[in-house]
Amino acid sequence: MLTQGSLPLNPDGNPSMSPDLAFNTAISFLVNCNLQHYSGETGLTYLTQLGVITFLQFVSAATGIAALVLLFRHFLPDVTDRSGNFYTFFVCSITRLLLPLSLVVALILAFNGTPASFAGKDTIVTLQGDTVGVSRGPAAGMIAIKHLGTNGGGWFGTNSAHPLENPNYLTSMVEMIVQVLIPIALIFALGYYIRRRKFAWVIYGVMTVGMLLLLIPTIWSELNGSPAIAQLGVNQMAGATEGKEVRFGAAASAYWSIVTTIISTGSVNSMHDSSMPLSGAMQLLGMMTNAFYGGCGVGILNYYIFLIVAVFISGLMVGRTPEFFGRKVEAREMKIAALIAILHPFLILVGTSMASYLIVTMPDADWAVKPANWLNNPNFHGFSEMLYEFTSSAANNGSGFEGLGDNNVFWNVATGFVLLFGRFLPIIGPLAIAGLLAQKKYVPESAGTLPTDTGTFGLMTLAVIVVIAALAFFPALTLGPLAEFFSLGAH
Numbered sequence: 001m002l003t004q005g006s007l008p009l010n011p012d013g014n015p016s017m018s019p020d021l022a023f024n025t026a027i028s029f030l031v032n033c034n035l036q037h038y039s040g041e042t043g044l045t046y047l048t049q050l051g052v053i054t055f056l057q058f059v060s061a062a063t064g065i066a067a068l069v070l071l072f073r074h075f076l077p078d079v080t081d082r083s084g085n086f087y088t089f090f091v092c093s094i095t096r097l098l099l100p101l102s103l104v105v106a107l108i109l110a111f112n113g114t115p116a117s118f119a120g121k122d123t124i125v126t127l128q129g130d131t132v133g134v135s136r137g138p139a140a141g142m143i144a145i146k147h148l149g150t151n152g153g154g155w156f157g158t159n160s161a162h163p164l165e166n167p168n169y170l171t172s173m174v175e176m177i178v179q180v181l182i183p184i185a186l187i188f189a190l191g192y193y194i195r196r197r198k199f200a201w202v203i204y205g206v207m208t209v210g211m212l213l214l215l216i217p218t219i220w221s222e223l224n225g226s227p228a229i230a231q232l233g234v235n236q237m238a239g240a241t242e243g244k245e246v247r248f249g250a251a252a253s254a255y256w257s258i259v260t261t262i263i264s265t266g267s268v269n270s271m272h273d274s275s276m277p278l279s280g281a282m283q284l285l286g287m288m289t290n291a292f293y294g295g296c297g298v299g300i301l302n303y304y305i306f307l308i309v310a311v312f313i314s315g316l317m318v319g320r321t322p323e324f325f326g327r328k329v330e331a332r333e334m335k336i337a338a339l340i341a342i343l344h345p346f347l348i349l350v351g352t353s354m355a356s357y358l359i360v361t362m363p364d365a366d367w368a369v370k371p372a373n374w375l376n377n378p379n380f381h382g383f384s385e386m387l388y389e390f391t392s393s394a395a396n397n398g399s400g401f402e403g404l405g406d407n408n409v410f411w412n413v414a415t416g417f418v419l420l421f422g423r424f425l426p427i428i429g430p431l432a433i434a435g436l437l438a439q440k441k442y443v444p445e446s447a448g449t450l451p452t453d454t455g456t457f458g459l460m461t462l463a464v465i466v467v468i469a470a471l472a473f474f475p476a477l478t479l480g481p482l483a484e485f486f487s488l489g490a491h
Contacts, residue, residue, distance in 0.1 A: 001025060001048055010045035011120030012135065017043070024412035024419075029053055031423035032060035032295060034146070034153030034266055034398035035415060037407040041135035041156050046118060053153060054142045058102075061149030061182075062093035064297030067427050068186060069093075071301060074434035075194040075325055077442045083435065097182070098149060105144035108174055113167035116140040139165065147179040150295040152266030152398045160256075160269040161245040172248060172269065176256060179265045183293040186300060199453040203303065206458045210292040210465065214282040215258045221278040222254040228488055243274025254279060261286035264295030266398030273377075273385065273401040277485035280384055280401070281477055287395035289469045290344060295396060298423075303461075304430045306468070307452075308337045310461040314450055323449060327437040336436075340429035344394055345472035347418045351390035352476065354414065356383065369408035376403040380487065384480035389415065394422035 005016035017025065021037055028035040029052065038044070044053065066089035073083050110116040115136040122134045139155040143165055146153055156162035166172055184204070191200025225236030239250030248256075253270035260267055261283045272283055286292065291303040312329050315322025322329040355374075358365065363372035375382035385401040392399055393415040400406070406415075451457060 001044075001052065004045045004048045007045065007047050009047035009050075009118065011118070012042075012045075014042055014045050020409045020412040021407060024416045026052070027416045027419050028398065029056040029151070029153065030060060031396055031419050032057075032064065032149070032151055032264065032298075033393060033396040033419050033423070034151045035393055035400070035419065036153055036398065037412055039157030040154045040159075041137075046137050049142060049155065050138065054145060057142070057145045057149050057151040057153070058094055058098055059090075061098060061145070061151065061296040062090050064295055064301070064427070065093040065097070065182070065186070066090040066297070067431060068190075068297035068300055070431060071304065071434050072190055072193045074438040075190070075196075077326060078438075079440070079442060080438050081435070083431075083438075098145065101148050101178070101181075102141065102144040105148060105174060105178055106140040109143055109167075109171055110140040112171050113164065114140040114143060114171070115164055134164070136164070143175075144178075147175045147265060147267060148182065150179055150183065150263050150265045152260065152264075154267065158268075160267050161271070163247075166269060169247070172252065172256075175267070176259055179263055179267070180259060180293060182296050183263055183299045186297060187293075190300065196453060202453050202455065202458040203300070205455070206462045206465075207292045207299075207303070209462060210289065211258065211262055214262065214286050214292075215255065218258050218275075218279045218282045219251055219254045221276040221282075222250040225250075226276065226488065240274075240276050243271035245269055257283055258286060260399060261395075261397060262289075262292040262294070264290075264298065264396040264398075266392065268399055271402060272388070272399055273403045277380075277384075277481045277488060280388070281481035281485065283399075284384075284388060284391055284477065284481065285469065285473070287391045287397050288344070288348070288473045289465055290395045291465055298396065298427060301427060301430045304433070305337050305340050305426070306461055306465050308333060308433060309341065309468075310457070310464045311450070311452065312337075313464065314457065314460055318450060320450065323443070324437065324452065326442045326445060326449075327440045328443075329437070333433045333436055336429050336433050340426055341468060343421070343425055347394040347422055348387070348390045348473075349476060351393075351414055351418055352383075352387045355386045355390075355410070358410070369410065371410070374405045374408075374411075376405070380480055380484035384484065387476055387480050390418060393418040396423050 001017040001022040003016055024037055066086050069089045070083040116138055118138060119136050122136060123131060124134055125131055142155050154165060156165050160166040160175055166175060187204050188200050191197035223239040225240045229236060244250055244253045248269055256269045257272060291306055293299050294302050308329060311324045312322045312334050359371040364370055375385060385404040388401040389404055389406060
């Protein structure tokens with residue numbers, strides 16, 4: 001990336017990246033986040049799009065899947081200190097799952113108009129008579145794996161709102177479906193593998209209820225539009241249309257925005273910065289909980305932490321030593337679960353508070369490239385933009401409230417470290433807990449064992465997720481999107 005401007009496969013003459021931007025971009029795609037502080041078609045060359053970005057989109061997704069398969073093996077009753085060969089699961093994830101499915105999706109996109117060549121920009125004359133250079137390139141394959149692997153980085157700057165990245169309603173449906181395909185399939189793969197299909201249905205039920213709790217307010221908010229505009233006597237029959245691609249409309253954009261934030265895809269078909277305040281709050285909550293479907297493999301790994309906490313609390317409530325699938329959950333496992341549960345809000349809130357502090361105390365600091373110029377929006381929405389950036393980084397999501405000026409040393413370096421810690425520690429933690437449990441003696445379930453495959457336990461797990469997210473993030477949401485929501489209504 002530092003030398004791409006002078007390397008081959010650069011027909012449009014795109015420049016090399018600055019060191020801080022290259023640092024951020026390399027980490028971002030390594031950890032499956034795909035946070036982009038550059039515009040896709042002008043920030044990278046075809047060589048780096050394929051050799052760096054597309055390559056990492058395959059291996060980062062396979063890393064999450066392989067880690068989850070290791071977790072699967074610890075659910076079995078066998079006492080073991082071995083999980084299997086990570087490299088084997090990693091390679092199989094790519095060759096048996098990601099590559100074949102990506103080929104199918106890429107063909108659908110290519111036959112519907114997504115570029116799949118190495119040609120440079122084309123010149124067209126618009127209906128207004130303007131001469132415009134339109135970027136092209138081998139985009140179809142990268143867009144296929146970006147959604148299938150819950151990566152999300154756009155070949156083009158406007159991501160899946162771009163008419164070549166997402167040409168029509170068919171491709172829009174395909175891209176929405178494939179981003180949930182593997183995360184949901186892995187839930188049922190868990191039930192099949194450990195022969196507890198009812199347990200898989202409980203997990204699926206909790207995650208789906210969580211999704212609906214976020215989705216319904218978002219669609220309602222977007223279809224009803226802005227109360228401030230309504231007071232001007234403007235009829236908003238099409239809903240809140242600012243920032244929306246008119247081919248898809250408010251409802252489809254609202255649906256996409258929740259799907260892409262509860263799953264760590266982060267691709268967009270509308271500009272989230274233009275979403276209604278309540279929609280922005282739901283998008284943030286989807287990333288803050290980070291356990292409703294989630295990314296390839298890591299969604300269930302994140303859910304596993306809440307599961308352990310729910311098992312521990314439930315066991316104490318009924319006066320028994322907490323057990324999970326015949327193994328006792330003790331202090332060591334709970335300490336790890338607590339640390340991982342605290343890590344996510346710690347990264348988000350500390351990062352946001354640092355950015356807020358710099359804007360207030362050092363608005364003209366040259367080393368931070370003038371924090372006073374970071375925000376295009378003041379007050380509540382400006383705070384939401386900074387909160388969203390760190391939330392997206394910690395949740396391996398990659399979408400953004402793009403009113404934030406984030407291509408500078410502070411944001412590139414700060415989010416780079418959040419990306420690293422937010423990805424790998426939440427993978428290591430659940431695997432460590434599972435490894436500790438797998439070494440313990442298996443005790444067959446009895447009449448006194450707390451069942452974990454019932455609707456009651458599912459509700460308990462959902463309550464744990466909601467309480468932890470509410471306690472950690474409600475104050476920050478109050479300062480940002482919720483304050484904006486109430487002020488908009490008052491106006």
